[in-house]
Amino acid sequence: MDALAVPSNPFFGVGPISDGSCDAQDMADKRAAFETWLIETYRKQDATGRDIGGYSAAELALSMHRGEPADSILRDMMRTIHGYFGFPASNRMAVGLGGGHTGFTVAVQHLMTLHDPAQQVFVDTPMPETSAAAACGFFRQSWATQIIEMCALARDGTTDALHFASSDGAIPDRAELERRGIRLFIGVGHETTGASTYTTAQMRGLLDWLAGDPENRHAILDATSLLGAMPWSEAMNAEVLARCCVFMPLQKAIGGVAGYWVASFTPQALAQIERNLQRPSWAIPRQQCLAVPTDPSRPLSGGRSVANGPFYDPVADRMTGGVINTYSLLAFAETTFALRRQRERIGPVEVLNARSMANRQRIEDWVASEPLFDFAVPEPERRGAAVTLLRVIDPEAGPHHARILAKAKQLLGHEGLVDQAGHRQPGLNAARYVNAFPGMPGDFRAWIGGIRPPEDIDALLSAFKFAWLEARAAVLAEG
Amino acid sequence: MDALAVPSNPFFGVGPISDGSCDAQDMADKRAAFETWLIETYRKQDATGRDIGGYSAAELALSMHRGEPADSILRDMMRTIHGYFGFPASNRMAVGLGGGHTGFTVAVQHLMTLHDPAQQVFVDTPMPETSAAAACGFFRQSWATQIIEMCALARDGTTDALHFASSDGAIPDRAELERRGIRLFIGVGHETTGASTYTTAQMRGLLDWLAGDPENRHAILDATSLLGAMPWSEAMNAEVLARCCVFMPLQKAIGGVAGYWVASFTPQALAQIERNLQRPSWAIPRQQCLAVPTDPSRPLSGGRSVANGPFYDPVADRMTGGVINTYSLLAFAETTFALRRQRERIGPVEVLNARSMANRQRIEDWVASEPLFDFAVPEPERRGAAVTLLRVIDPEAGPHHARILAKAKQLLGHEGLVDQAGHRQPGLNAARYVNAFPGMPGDFRAWIGGIRPPEDIDALLSAFKFAWLEARAAVLAEG
Incomplete structure (x- = not known):
């Protein structure tokens, strides 16, 4: 099988949402930019009103929550x-x-x-x-x-x-x-x-x-x-x-x-x-x-x-x-x-809202062409533009739906799969924490909104399908 | 006047308390140690239970608040x-x-x-x-x-x-x-x-x-x-x-x-x-x-x-x-x-409690020898071992007590003082946010507890006195 494209970062969880950092280096760069911005933005003045330097992150961590800064x-x-x-x-x-x-x-x-x-x-x-x-x-x-x-x-x-x-x-x-x-x-x-x-x-x-x-x-x-x-x-x-x-x-x-x-x-x-x-x-x-x-x-x-x-x-x-x-x-x-x-990266909120709707439409289009997948919310206009909840409709899964789903999520995350012969398939690191809330009628839940680039949506959905099929093969082989 | 010793860090505020970081470099070192510790401590396993690496701070920032890690x-x-x-x-x-x-x-x-x-x-x-x-x-x-x-x-x-x-x-x-x-x-x-x-x-x-x-x-x-x-x-x-x-x-x-x-x-x-x-x-x-x-x-x-x-x-x-x-x-x-x-730095909580009491005693001893200062809490045994609240008893201050106090705090912090001739005395950066709560009968309030080394207590109290006297001189000169 061809190599699968995976999203630029695997975090689609509905706890904290992605700030767009792709990896540890990206986040370290962001942290450095943040600390520079802090020092440039929050300044100390002496009693004459003269600028005498900026507040470091270290100082802010210990500063009081009243008064300046x-x-x-x-x-x-x-x-x-x-x-x-x-x-x-x-x-x-x-x-x-x-x-x-x-x-x-x-x-x-x-x-x-x-x-x-x-x-x-x-x-x-x-x-x-x-x-x-x-x-x-x-x-x-x-x-x-x-x-x-x-x-x-x-x-x-x-x-x-x-x-x-x-x-x-x-x-x-x-x-x-x-x-x-x-x-x-x-x-x-x-x-x-x-x-x-x-x-x-x-x-x-x-x-x-x-x-x-x-x-x-x-x-x-x-x-x-x-x-x-x-x-x-x-x-x-x-x-x-x-x-x-x-x-x-x-x-x-x-x-x-x-x-x-x-x-x-x-x-x-x-x-x-x-x-x-x-x-x-x-x-x-x-x-x-x-x-x-x-x-x-x-x-x-x-x-x-x-x-x-x-x-x-x-x-x-x-x-x-x-x-x-x-x-x-x-x-x-x-x-x-x-x-x-x-x-700076995405634009004003109107752009963000528009991207959310475009991303939702992208999911609609994909699901329309994928008989294996459907939405948990039947009415298209009632589907949220931030969080999507997908169901897998797979007659071949038979009674193994839940087992397949669990293995698919291992493959989407970092755990990967192990088949009966002990062969290990590494985790895709494509989508972590894409669990539906307990009791809700769905299998894969992802926060997408307007933050994610369209190519991440394509990669995510393909990864869902790929992981499901791989996991199904593994489970059915186990019997 | 001789150079004044100042505490190893100026944060005695009763909002967030000091974690012992002295300056920006010290905090950056601590941050690096923290991130190393994270990766060493929170590990990923694949589906076979094999260790496949640690969680970076970047990953944890985006991880869900349910499940592992x-x-x-x-x-x-x-x-x-x-x-x-x-x-x-x-x-x-x-x-x-x-x-x-x-x-x-x-x-x-x-x-x-x-x-x-x-x-x-x-x-x-x-x-x-x-x-x-x-x-x-x-x-x-x-x-x-x-x-x-x-x-x-x-x-x-x-x-x-x-x-x-x-x-x-x-x-x-x-x-x-x-x-x-x-x-x-x-x-x-x-x-x-x-x-x-x-x-x-x-x-x-x-x-x-x-x-x-x-x-x-x-x-x-x-x-x-x-x-x-x-x-x-x-x-x-x-x-x-x-x-x-x-x-x-x-x-x-x-x-x-x-x-x-x-x-x-x-x-x-x-x-x-x-x-x-x-x-x-x-x-x-x-x-x-x-x-x-x-x-x-x-x-x-x-x-x-x-x-x-x-x-x-x-x-x-x-x-x-x-x-x-x-x-x-x-x-x-x-x-x-x-x-x-x-x-690691201070020891078990028994040591911390003991240090708190020793620090409180150190303040008692100093106040006993300083007629300019007294405690807001009259009964020694009712004085807290974390937060201390001191009053200045200064007949020479006359009606200028509040003005002197405000200027003393500028000198203790980073603002410094400016005298009538425009001469600027830089801030000592000895004690920021040492304000009494509004309506409480005190002038200087400081969180000390057992975290601070004894020499910081000496330096803090000397700085209080020094700042008060300098501020008093400036205010009385203004008339």
Whole structure:
């Protein structure tokens, strides 16, 4: 058999996403460039304002997370995220420690309230534990469970205001949202366990519904895997970021370092939060609170305001408050540097979005010509443009599907295969960590988005097929 | 004036603590050693079990947080933290994303319950917003506020079971704890804004009270700044770690990377948590939950158990469950490496604790001979062995105290001073970020612990005095 082309790097996992480094040397070069950039960018001044040199990575590793240079590093990261992904100047962006789960928790703890009977809440997945919930995306179900517990266990708690979808990832049309009196929509923009997203028609309905009463209607979207892989028109992408509140960790679509979340809020949502917190529905731990006591000596009985919360205000280009707790200056600076590098290498976010859709189309074309493979998501428009989830349809595999799959992944990774005679076939190092989430109807899952060059897609898909066939031969020979 | 000796590195901040790197070259050497260690430690095997090379830092940066090598990296970090600091084999240690605030939140959300009328709770600080609370340590007051809100806003909420201390950092004697029927004690082992800790007598009382009924009496201690700077006898230090549940972020006393917390629990506390969660008092977001649904398809109505929670079990040397969400493999590996290096450079934790106390004594001796300086904490035994907080008592400063202090810090850092004639005195680069927490009664705050060599302490204190006198001269000349 001819030598197989393999992707420029084997990392398609849906944990940390690739920053485009191909190998150890490439990453060492990037690290050197990062450290040079740090020294050039973060400068020390003496008491006269004279420049007396730059901060090294070593110094930043030990610097405090308050004052300079921390304040500049934080502000630069927030400005870069906010600007690169095209958030509108009207929407402030909060930041804190934790992952996507924390971003979600922060968003719902603030935007939901039990004290406004008019606030009906829609969640884009079936009620957990119903039969419709069985094959739903893990994150949607996880958010639904958390919301139910929040409402059920709060002092004035009730789950009466919660509305669930009839199927996973569904958005009712505008009339239905209005008929039900929904005030808050909660959904996942691109669900990575099921690899699904919203159609243009769904999103159009949601946006029109929001536009119908921006003061009182809000949407929280999980954008963990959505930024840079938004599959709608450019105008609609911009409208989504303008009208919805979105949260995401740094380490996925943003391409930064694990351990932090950011979340953007419309001005109307911030006004709603300010109202909600006048009479809180549940305790919000300090590190998750978007509002700060207006009088530090009266943390219980004094007022609270989002005005001094941990937000980046793009109009003033400043943070309105500090981050709780200590963050890593290097992690934030690395995130800024990675996005700057991405803009240089790939272009503005519009290009990234377009590349994501082109890559998705490339997979569509390949699958259309490969009877062995199919998508886990049946409707083409609901297939996410970042994460793809493929099924193998192989009658010859018989009862050995799972064994073949496991061996195929060994061959795709570094483990390789050993046949019955003990002959060893080295690993291709073509695709590591391409596992489907447990319980999801797929075999190979890969984060592709707009980061990867088209030739990597071709190589990846060919490698999937090659590995499956080799593994099948090995398994069937074993009997 | 003679040249002033300055500390081997200027970082004494109470954000990230020093890992002992002196300068950029030293840190680059450490980084190279770390990357070599990574490759030697985390190895790839092919399908026959044959070693086929090590994981580079570049690969780990892109590897998934599930499976290998992630599982080994996580387990190694937990084993190293658990082992180095001397936690007993009986106590499991949980881990998650966030900082100290998240560790605190996790501990109280699980160990507190509103459904056991016998559970009276003692918090080691006065009730917030009372007059006694005015000058209390920030973290103690923050924890107290959060506990009140948790109890007040829960479905079956009441604050009737909460007992507050009459003064900050107070532990009632055993008889008093028993008289009040306390079942849960919540306190801060070494409070860094006020630089205070517990006396031996206080801790003896707490431990005896715990020993009196280990099944039903529990203590949660904030150990953010306590590990490696425990100021009691070796036997008592071990007893504290055995009988109390303690939480801490990675980036302080542990010397790791910001963005994560760990927390240890006694077996009896885990049993209590298991009981509490049969009837939860409040919603615990999934990423903070120590118990996992026993049936994934029944997240609401099914059972929950700590048996599969995100714990390190030292007896089996394994994680009983996974971490929510994505963590940085490199951050965890760096934390392991830093602790291994610390053991090589400084020795076991007993040596570190002893050095902390010796360093604290060195400061005592110096302050005793320097009328210009005094401690913010009046009682010697309550002074923490990690963080020191000094006041300047200078009648000559008159109304210019704050101005002199600001200029002294410029001189201690890199900014330096400029006198009226425009003459510039370069910064000493002796001590950056030595600010007291806002509202706390001190002028210079420094993290010292057992990491710093004694000569650094001498140099730091001399630099404080030198800087104050120079700054005073400059300010008084300005008039």
